[in-house]
Every structure is written in C-alpha cells, then in structure tokens.
Amino acid sequence: MAAQIYSGEKYASRRREISANLAKRPEFHDSKPLPFMTREEKILESSRKLTLISKHMNEIIDPSDKRELYHLNCEVLGIEGNPMALHGDMFIPALTAQASDEQQEKWLSRALRREIIGTYAQTELGHGTNLRKLETIATYDVDTQEFVLHTPQITALKWWPGNLGKSSNYAVVVALMIIKGKNYGPQTFMVPLRDEKTHQPLKGITIGDIGPKLAYNIVDNGFLGFDHYRIPRTNLLMRHTRVEPDGTFVKPPHAKINYSAMVHVRSYMITGQAIMLAYALTIATRYSSVRRQGQIDTTQPEVKVLEYQTQQHRLFPSIARAYAFVFAGAETVRLYERVLQEVETGNVSLMADLHALTSGLKSVVTHQTAQGIEQARMACGGHGYSQASYISEIFGVAVGGCTYEGENLVMLQQLARYLVKSAGLVQAGQSSKLGPLVAYLGAKSDSTSLIDRTPTPGFAEYVKTFQHIARKQTLKAAQKLFGFMEKGDTREVAWNKSTVELNRASRLHTRLYIVEAFVRRVEEVADPRLKEVLTDLLRLHVNYELLDVAAYALEDGFLSSSQLDYIREQLYFYLAKIRPNAVSLVDSWEFSDRELRSVLGRRDGNVYENLFAWAKASPLNKTDVLPSVDKYLKPLMESARASKL
Ligand SMILES: CCCCCCCCCCCCCCCCCCC/C=C/C(=O)SCCNC(=O)CCNC(=O)[C@H](O)C(C)(C)COP(=O)(O)OP(=O)(O)OC[C@H]1O[C@@H](n2cnc3c(N)ncnc32)[C@H](O)[C@@H]1OP(=O)(O)O
Numbered sequence: 105m106a107a108q109i110y111s112g113e114k115y116a117s118r119r120r121e122i123s124a125n126l127a128k129r130p131e132f133h134d135s136k137p138l139p140f141m142t143r144e145e146k147i148l149e150s151s152r153k154l155t156l157i158s159k160h161m162n163e164i165i166d167p168s169d170k171r172e173l174y175h176l177n178c179e180v181l182g183i184e185g186n187p188m189a190l191h192g193d194m195f196i197p198a199l200t201a202q203a204s205d206e207q208q209e210k211w212l213s214r215a216l217r218r219e220i221i222g223t224y225a226q227t228e229l230g231h232g233t234n235l236r237k238l239e240t241i242a243t244y245d246v247d248t249q250e251f252v253l254h255t256p257q258i259t260a261l262k263w264w265p266g267n268l269g270k271s272s273n274y275a276v277v278v279a280l281m282i283i284k285g286k287n288y289g290p291q292t293f294m295v296p297l298r299d300e301k302t303h304q305p306l307k308g309i310t311i312g313d314i315g316p317k318l319a320y321n322i323v324d325n326g327f328l329g330f331d332h333y334r335i336p337r338t339n340l341l342m343r344h345t346r347v348e349p350d351g352t353f354v355k356p357p358h359a360k361i362n363y364s365a366m367v368h369v370r371s372y373m374i375t376g377q378a379i380m381l382a383y384a385l386t387i388a389t390r391y392s393s394v395r396r397q398g399q400i401d402t403t404q405p406e407v408k409v410l411e412y413q414t415q416q417h418r419l420f421p422s423i424a425r426a427y428a429f430v431f432a433g434a435e436t437v438r439l440y441e442r443v444l445q446e447v448e449t450g451n452v453s454l455m456a457d458l459h460a461l462t463s464g465l466k467s468v469v470t471h472q473t474a475q476g477i478e479q480a481r482m483a484c485g486g487h488g489y490s491q492a493s494y495i496s497e498i499f500g501v502a503v504g505g506c507t508y509e510g511e512n513l514v515m516l517q518q519l520a521r522y523l524v525k526s527a528g529l530v531q532a533g534q535s536s537k538l539g540p541l542v543a544y545l546g547a548k549s550d551s552t553s554l555i556d557r558t559p560t561p562g563f564a565e566y567v568k569t570f571q572h573i574a575r576k577q578t579l580k581a582a583q584k585l586f587g588f589m590e591k592g593d594t595r596e597v598a599w600n601k602s603t604v605e606l607n608r609a610s611r612l613h614t615r616l617y618i619v620e621a622f623v624r625r626v627e628e629v630a631d632p633r634l635k636e637v638l639t640d641l642l643r644l645h646v647n648y649e650l651l652d653v654a655a656y657a658l659e660d661g662f663l664s665s666s667q668l669d670y671i672r673e674q675l676y677f678y679l680a681k682i683r684p685n686a687v688s689l690v691d692s693w694e695f696s697d698r699e700l701r702s703v704l705g706r707r708d709g710n711v712y713e714n715l716f717a718w719a720k721a722s723p724l725n726k727t728d729v730l731p732s733v734d735k736y737l738k739p740l741m742e743s744a745r746a747s748k749l
C-alpha cells in the first residue's frame with residue numbers, strides 16, 4: 105500500500121531506508137520535544153539540524169531527488185518550517201523558471217550550494233491578493249542602467265515572506281516595474297538584502313521578523329522596506345521577460361509567466377497537505393484503537409473508541425480523502441513538470457489548464473484538510489487538545505495553506521473564470537473545443553442517476569452523478585453572471601453578484617476531479633488484495649462526498665430520496681467494512697514516531713506512560729514552586745488569610 109501512496113515501490117522503500125538510517129543518528133533527532141521550546145530555541149535547534157543535513161545529506165539521500173529531500177526534511181526538521189524553507193520551496197524554483205542561463209550560472213548554482221539563502225518577497229502589508237496593485241516600485245534609470253527599488257509608503261512594505269526576517273541574504277522581489285513613466289506590472293528581481301560576510305542589512309534596506317503566528321513559527325516571516333535601493337538592470341529575472349539597456353521592454357510569451365513560483369508551490373502543496381492530513385489521522389486512528397471508554401454491549405468490557413460508528417464517521421471519510429488527495433497530488437505534479445518542460449520550449453498552451461486545476465485543488469484540499477485535522481483532534485478527546493498530541497501544530501501549519509499561495513475564495517474564482525469560458529463554449533454550441541478537464545460540461549446528462557438502479561452500481565454511475573452536479577452548477581452560475589450583464593451590469597459588478605455561486609461551481613468541479621483521480625488510481629491497481637481495500641475506501645469516499653453535495657442533485661430530481669437512503673446505507677456499510685483495516689490504512693503511510701512527533705500517535709500504543717513522562721518533562725515541572733507563586737500567589741493567599749483573621 106505504501107507503494108500506492110508514494111507512487112511506486114522505489115520511493116516507498118527509499119523512505120524506509122532513509123528513516124532507518126536516521127534512526128541510527130541521534131544527532132539528527134529533536135534534542136527535546138518541540139512544544140517545550142521557545143521560538144528562539146526552535147530556530148536555533150532547526151538551524152543546528154539544517155547544518156547537519158547540509159554536511160551529511162549525501163550519505164543519506166540522493167540530493168537530486170526532491171522526494172528524498174522532502175522525506176529527510178519531514179523526519180529531521182518537521183512541519184514547523186526551518187530557516188531555509190522558502191529557499192527550497194520558492195527561491196530556487198523562481199530562479200529555475202525565471203532566471204536566464206547566465207543568471208542561473210551566477211545565482212542558482214550558488215543557491216543550490218547554499219552559499220546564499222533566499223526567499224520570495226511578493227506580499228505587502230497592504231496587498232497580497234491583488235498583485236497588480238502592489239506598491240513597491242522598481243523604476244528604471246536609463247543613465248545608470250539600474251533599477252531603483254523603493255517603498256513609497258508603509259502599506260508598500262513587504263510583509264509575510266518566509267525566512268525574510270532574519271535568515272535570508274537574498275530575495276526574489278516582486279515589484280511594479282516603471283520604465284520612462286510606464287507601468288509594466290509586477291516583475292521579479294533578484295535582490296541582495298544583507299552583507300554576505302556580516303549578514304548585516306545593506307544600506308537602504310529595512311528588514312525584520314513580523315512576530316509569532318498561529319503556527320509555522322520556526323519560519324521568520326519578515327518585513328522589508330527599500331529606500332531608493334539600486335540594483336543593476338541585469339537583476340531583473342530575464343528568462344522570459346527582458347529590458348534592454350535603453351529601456352525597451354521585451355514581452356514574455358505568456359503574461360503570467362512570472363507567477364511560476366506560485367504555481368510551483370500550488371502544485372506540490374496538494375501532496376504536502378495530504379501528508380499532513382494523514383499525520384493527524386494516523387495519530388487519531390491509532391489512539392482510538394488504544395483508548396477504551398464506554399460499552400456497546402453492557403455485558404462486555406469497555407470498547408476501543410474506534411468501535412463507535414460516530415468515531416468511524418469522524419475519521420474514515422478523511423482517511424479516504426487523504427488517499428484521494430495524494431493520488432490527485434501525484435497527477436498535479438506530473439502535469440506541473442510537463443508544463444515546466446513545455447514552457448522551456450516556448451509552448452505555453454497548458455499554463456491556463458494547470459493554473460485552473462491547481463487553483464481549485466489548492467482551495468478544496470486545504471479546506472478539507474483543515475476540517476479533517478480538526479476532527480482528528482476532537483476524536484482524541486481531551487488529550488487531543490494537549491500539544492502532546494501535536495495535532496494542534498499540524499492544524500496550524502496546514503490551515504495556513506488556505507491563505508498562502510492565494511486566499512482560497514480568490515483562487516476558486518480563478519478556476520471559475522476558466523469554467524465560465526468553458527460554459528460560454530457550451531452555450532455557443534462549441535463543446536468540441538472544450539479541454540479534457542472540462543469536456544464533461546458539453547455532454548448531455550441522463551435524466552436521472554442510475555445509482556442503485558443497476559445490480560452492482562460501479563463507479564461510473566457515481567462519476568456521472570458528480571458530473572451532472574458540477575455541470576448543472578457551472579452552467580447555472582455562468583447563466584446568472586451573463587444574466588446580470590445582459591441587464592446592464594459591467595462584467596466586474598455582475599461577477600461580484602455571482603461569486604458565491606461561481607465558487608460553488610469551482611468546488612464541485614474540483615471535487616469531481618478528486619473523485620476521478622481516485623477512480624483512475626484504483627483502476628490501475630493490479631494486486632487483488634490491495635485493490636479490494638482501496639475499492640472499499642473509494643466506495644466510502646464516493647458515498648460520503650455525494651451525500652455532502654446531494655442537495656444539488658435532489659433539487660432537479662436527478663437523485664431521488666430513495667437513492668439518497670441507498671447512498672447513506674452504503675456509507676454505513678463501508679464504515680463498518682473498513683474498520684478492521686483502519687489502522688493498517690494509516691500505518692501504510694509509514695510515518696516514523698520521529699516524524700509524527702506525537703505522544704498519542706506512537707506506533708507501540710504505549711500512550712499513558714508516555715503522556716505521564718511527557719508531562720513530567722514540562723519546563724514548569726523543573727521546580728515544585730514557581731517564582732510566580734512565591735512572588736504573587738503566596739502573598740495573595742497570605743493577605744486573604746490575614747484579612748479573615
Ligand atoms: C508522494 C510523495 C511525494 C513527495 C514529494 C514531495 C512533495 C511534497 C511537497 C510539499 C511542498 C509543500 C510546500 C509548502 C510551502 C509552504 C511555504 C508557503 C509559502 C507561501 C508563499 C506565498 O504565499 S507567496 C505569495 C502568494 N501570493 C498569491 O498567491 C497571490 C494570489 N494572487 C494571484 O495569484 C493573482 O493576483 C491573481 C491570480 C488572483 C490575479 O492575478 P491578475 O490580476 O494578474 O490576473 P487576472 O485575475 O486579471 O487574470 C488574468 C488572466 O491571467 C490568468 N492567470 C492568472 N494567474 C495565472 C497563472 N499563474 N498561470 C496562468 N494564467 C494565470 C487568469 O486565469 C486570467 O486568465 P483569463 O483567460 O483572462 O481568464
């Protein structure tokens with residue numbers, strides 16, 4: 105099963121080898137539980153481990169394999185980030201996709217060797233979503249052939265970029281490019297921020313950390329201001345866009361080609377989110393098979409809480425989602441790598457499809473992941489609320505994905521633009537022009553679903569029902585938009601009056617895609633034992649998801665209430681059928697205890713003694729009487745007692 109999850113036996117077994125290798129190297133382990141460290145201690149500890157990774161990586165992994173590096177990071181550094189997180193996640197991808205060969209020679213090679221540390225500085229205090237209104241300006245000075253970076257007001261301060269505050273000495277900075285008074289929109293520049301020897305900020309640069317956040321606190325998200333700060337013309341990233349010495353602008357082959365670092369993260373983060381969801385579910389499912397409370401049969405001993413149907417309903421559909429997301433994530437990465445290669449040859453035709461797909465997936469997957477993690481926390485009762493479970497940290501890190509790389513409700517609208525265009529083609533009788541991701545929009549619906557109307561309903565009937573729902577909502581929402589426009593609203597006003605419905609269409613389209621990705625993967629499985637278990641999980645998935653969106657199919661009679669009853673019964677049937685495999689389904693992700701960092705999620709199930717040991721190790725328990733008691737509580741109680749006398 106691990107080979108299914110990790111798209112092949114080769115990587116699944118490499119993960120095991122890497123984990124086994126690290127188990128023998130205590131210097132790579134956390135020196136104490138992360139929840140007991142201050143933010144400063146965590147950053148120090150993470151930097152220590154980063155240095156070790158840098159030194160010994162070649163003995164443990166093949167550093168050219170992204171997946172191996174990712175696994176090494178998960179084991180050693182964990183999810184709370186590290187001082188070079190953005191260096192790998194965005195700085196290197198931005199240089200790879202946007203720097204010319206000559207620029208790559210100069211900077212990318214140094215970045216890969218870790219001679220310099222970089223980040224991606226785009227968001228500002230006043231603007232994150234609306235990139236066209238960023239306020240940092242890069243004005244071209246033809247005389248000196250330099251760009252002058254400037255922060256004209258406080259809202260123009262870069263704000264949020266990861267590792268900008270304290271760790272990075274370079275950044276790929278996004279600023280509005282002005283040449284001879286003309287605004288050429290957001291462009292990307294390579295900008296030195298700190299002296300390479302002293303690490304002191306360079307003259308003209310104001311820089312620092314933005315303070316603690318909900319989670320992800322090992323990362324020093326930062327602020328940055330420029331005071332007429334000059335960089336050479338050749339620091340504009342010029343793989344696709346160019347500015348000649350005389351200020352002539354040479355257009356890229358696609359207007360949004362500069363957004364590639366964002367598309368890179370959106371493509372990869374689907375897998376990252378699946379893994380965080382699987383972390384939380386591993387912890388909650390294992391704990392639920394250790395925790396005994398209450399009885400189902402009063403003549404029998406207390407049961408494991410995993411026997412309760414409510415607990416299964418809380419956890420198993422999310423287990424199915426984690427599988428669905430990792431399968432969809434693998435497809436997304438394949439498409440991303442293909443588009444990256446095609447763009448290199450000047451073919452930008454798939455950029456819009458990739459953007460639409462990743463915008464939708466990023467939004468639906470992060471939202472459902474956060475919901476699933478929070479349910480996993482509640483499934484652990486009181487102990488879920490303790491940081492010993494580590495689920496609160498997983499939640500905090502994962503939920504950040506709803507905001508970064510494009511706020512979810514904004515990114516759903518990006519997909520909606522694509523869907524509206526496709527609906528326009530359908531309306532114009534040009535369905536043959538629809539791309540493969542939206543071809544179903546042009547198909548004719550059956551009048552009713554055949555779920556429960558055939559002897560053994562296959563997945564095709566479910567897929568058709570999801571297609572019907574997504575098609576109906578897309579065409580309806582587009583019609584709403586066109587209707588407002590026909591009545592005289594501008595497109596923008598009409599759009600704003602239709603966005604809730606448009607975003608619903610985007611979610612339904614994306615949920616259909618996720619179901620189809622799951623079906624595609626299960627169909628490929630050859631081993632009959634694996635196929636059976638994955639088929640059960642997929643059946644749980646389609647029934648759970650369909651129930652969740654059934655209102656759309658009930659309102660036009662595509663599904664009847666008796667079919668709905670059938671879907672519910674199927675759901676309950678598969679909850680029970682999956683129960684014996686539940687622990688194996690989470691164990692199949694093969695997370696080591698080191699990687700999970702959870703007392704509740706321990707593989708050996710020895711939860712109670714380890715919770716007690718963890719509590720005793722709390723810094724508060726170093727002394728029996730705290731200074732706060734000596735200084736305040738004792739005098740308070742003493743004066744209360746004295747006044748009673
Ligand atoms: C199986 C195991 C294997 C293991 C393998 C390992 C994998 C594990 C990896 C885990 C990795 C996890 C990584 C986690 C990283 C965590 C770090 C997070 C750091 C966070 C960083 C950031 O947040 S950076 C800042 C991000 N900011 C944003 O995202 C801003 C959002 N805003 C925008 O993107 C844009 O402003 C916009 C898209 C909303 C609007 O842009 P604009 O105003 O310019 O455009 P329009 O709306 O007018 O649209 C015009 C037109 O352009 C099209 N378009 C827009 N963007 C793109 C694009 N990128 N590509 C193609 N086309 C695009 C748009 O659709 C419109 O088209 P039309 O045809 O006109 O409709």
Ligand SMILES: Cc1cc2nc3c(=O)[nH]c(=O)nc-3n(C[C@H](O)[C@H](O)[C@H](O)COP(=O)(O)OP(=O)(O)OC[C@H]3O[C@@H](n4cnc5c(N)ncnc54)[C@H](O)[C@@H]3O)c2cc1C
Pocket residue numbers: 190224225226227230231232233234263264265266320325504507508509510511512513514
């Ligand atoms: C953990 C984390 C890490 C980050 N790392 C980086 C980084 O490394 N580099 C970087 O540059 N940035 C980074 N960011 C910033 C991040 O990319 C932005 O915060 C994000 O893109 C959202 O933009 P915003 O903050 O401007 O939200 P806003 O746009 O202000 O969103 C506020 C609300 O307005 C709504 N809204 C905004 N525009 C529209 C619209 N057109 N239609 C309808 N509703 C709208 C949103 O849906 C939301 O409800 C990070 C953020 C976080 C949380």
